[in-house]
Amino acid sequence: MKRLTLLLFLVSTLSFAQQQPLKIFISVDMEGIGGIGSPKMTSGNGKDYGLGRQLMTDEVNAVVSAIFELGDAYILVNDSHGDMQNLLHTKLDPRVEYVQSNIKPLGMVQGLDDTFDAVIFIGYHTRAGTPNGFLAHTGSGSVKGLWINGKEVGEGGLNAHFAGALGVPVVLAAGDLAFTKQIQELFPVRTVSTKESIGSSAAKMTHPSKVHEMLKEQTKAAMQDLSNAKPIEVGEPTTLKMKFSSTTRADILMSIPEMKRIDGTTVEYIAKSMDAAYRLIRVMYKYISW
Numbered sequence: 001m002k003r004l005t006l007l008l009f010l011v012s013t014l015s016f017a018q019q020q021p022l023k024i025f026i027s028v029d030m031e032g033i034g035g036i037g038s039p040k041m042t043s044g045n046g047k048d049y050g051l052g053r054q055l056m057t058d059e060v061n062a063v064v065s066a067i068f069e070l071g072d073a074y075i076l077v078n079d080s081h082g083d084m085q086n087l088l089h090t091k092l093d094p095r096v097e098y099v100q101s102n103i104k105p106l107g108m109v110q111g112l113d114d115t116f117d118a119v120i121f122i123g124y125h126t127r128a129g130t131p132n133g134f135l136a137h138t139g140s141g142s143v144k145g146l147w148i149n150g151k152e153v154g155e156g157g158l159n160a161h162f163a164g165a166l167g168v169p170v171v172l173a174a175g176d177l178a179f180t181k182q183i184q185e186l187f188p189v190r191t192v193s194t195k196e197s198i199g200s201s202a203a204k205m206t207h208p209s210k211v212h213e214m215l216k217e218q219t220k221a222a223m224q225d226l227s228n229a230k231p232i233e234v235g236e237p238t239t240l241k242m243k244f245s246s247t248t249r250a251d252i253l254m255s256i257p258e259m260k261r262i263d264g265t266t267v268e269y270i271a272k273s274m275d276a277a278y279r280l281i282r283v284m285y286k287y288i289s290w
């Protein structure tokens, strides 16, 4: 009798485990959204910003609907652009939870932890200094370069490292064509290209409806292939190096104990973990001013 009880318990535990909904984290930036082809559409007081918000919300909903078509899921969406109050939250698919606004210590990955099964990036862009990258930048205009353990990364690469240290794979990344190429140089990942940038502030666009179709298709493929997805490996302690546009910011950052000066505009720091590195990076470029 005891054996049978144990067996029943194990079977029910197993089936319960199998029925656990997938946990998916979506980080959504704005520059790489399909249909956004001018810098003004990404800025609060710019022409057609309202349309930009709608397009951003539509892309999230396209991805979310594709995930739910395959089964139950818990989805957390993090608004990751500018002041992080861009999504039209009342128009988001009601099945998601979402993180809105600033100030949050983990910025574009706020809410992500090791209980998630996968991460999706939407609306992403290339790192600072990338030719033909639509509105290419890393965090803010003051950053000229960022390296994690010697590898140059932009926002997508940085966030993928954060996820990797938690053991969570990035399974889909969408943004302009140069971004999709750049992120694939760091690790293998499914991508959707939304536009081909002409210089840094104009682009040849794919129609948003077509982008939504591609996003749905690639989201489903990513979900079906989840068992093969691998998180990127991140060495800890984690060395971060940042190059800035001015020597003044580097001067100020030298007030942090153990910060090392590499050259006039570049500093380096060895953090005990990727999590610690991420939090410090955010302080270094965003919250320090003079």
Ligand SMILES: [Zn+2]
Pocket: 029, 030, 031, 080, 081, 082
């Ligand atoms: Zn942005």
